Amino acid sequence: MDFSKIIAETTEEIFNCMIFIDIAAQPPLESGKQAMGCHVSAMIGLTGGISAMLGIHCPSTVGLAVAGAMLGMELEEVDADVKDALGEIANMLAGGIKERLSSEDIDLELAIPTAVAGTSYVISAPKGSQRVVVPFIIEQGRFFVEIKYQLN
């Protein structure tokens, strides 16, 4: 379960297929560090061989650029379209992780995506859970793909 590699591959695959924005994965954040400065997130639960929460976290400008490219339209504010598009990305990321882990004999089922948006919020995970956060750079700035998990 090399989550930083799995996240980088899955995210790049989704961006190459469906969003057509050049992205570059950066090294994962040091353990304990969280994504900062984000104003729109989509997250989705996974459970089975591990119990996990997968999230994508974006500053507003990055969320608008990614969702706009995915939908093929100009977006100006973080509205339902932006949240839905990020939710769809979270769903596909979780699907990619499920597929990759099934080849390691870890079965997973997906919940449904939830969006969090606002000027000021933090998302925490239970004590004792592991966290891997991979930053990606696009022209407008950075976004973060994060998985928090516990072994079942």
Place this chain on the structure above:
Amino acid sequence: MEHAQHIIDATQDIFSSMIMLEVTAGEPFVRNNDKLINSISGIIGLAGPTKGMLAIHMANAAALAVTSAFLGMEVEEIDDDVRDAIGELANMLAGNMKSVLDPGGSDIKLSMPSAVYGEDYSVDCLAGAQSVTVPFTFDGLGFLVELQLRTDG
């Protein structure tokens, strides 16, 4: 709205047995993704043939009172203990409702709880699920328990 009674039963059960608080249920409604101000939300995903999410939304004052009663110690700020307690509360509520909604035990699996907290945020569920929210009050404070479910085929 069919799940409102399940929410009420599970919430009153957990609060009276684990937190020693009697909570009063209000009228169920469909939450409009309104902004949450100075609040904390415990959220847990439900996976399997029946998918969804369960969330408990509390203003900070209610979260501090609930956590203090839950942990049996005075808690004064939204710290790790509060975040874990509210996440765990979502987990227990989901577990209790699962036993009613899925007595066979194979249809709904719980994922990992998260806590979202901050001065100003909204929490929306995205995938066209059925949603119902029940407001609760205790000692002049209040909180919301929200259940979103969809069954695919």
Place this chain on the structure above:
Amino acid sequence: MGKTVLIVDDSNTMRKIVSRALRQAGIDFSTILEAGDGQEALDVLSANAVDVVLSDINMPNMNGLEFLKAKAEIPAIKDIPVVMISTETGADIINEAKSYGAKGAIKKPFTPELINETLGALL
């Protein structure tokens, strides 16, 4: 002459994403119709001449598999080809969809090229 395609998905955003991918796939679609679930899709198919359907599997009310079954019972529309789109697509669900008449399946994330290839073969 341009073809007519029907996109069936409960997410309005996903329908926009699929429309965008269809435009980029280089197939000459003159009309892109949308439906939010299987029942709406049956209504659209009965009222319009549709060349091909792209349908989600997981939807409320009438899901993609139920839609395939219901469509197969209606002589006027039963031969319109349907391609399923899904994220979490296990082989068993795809086989089940094919047993109800689906002509193919596209897994998300998908490229415009994959859409072109899959739909091109049916048009």
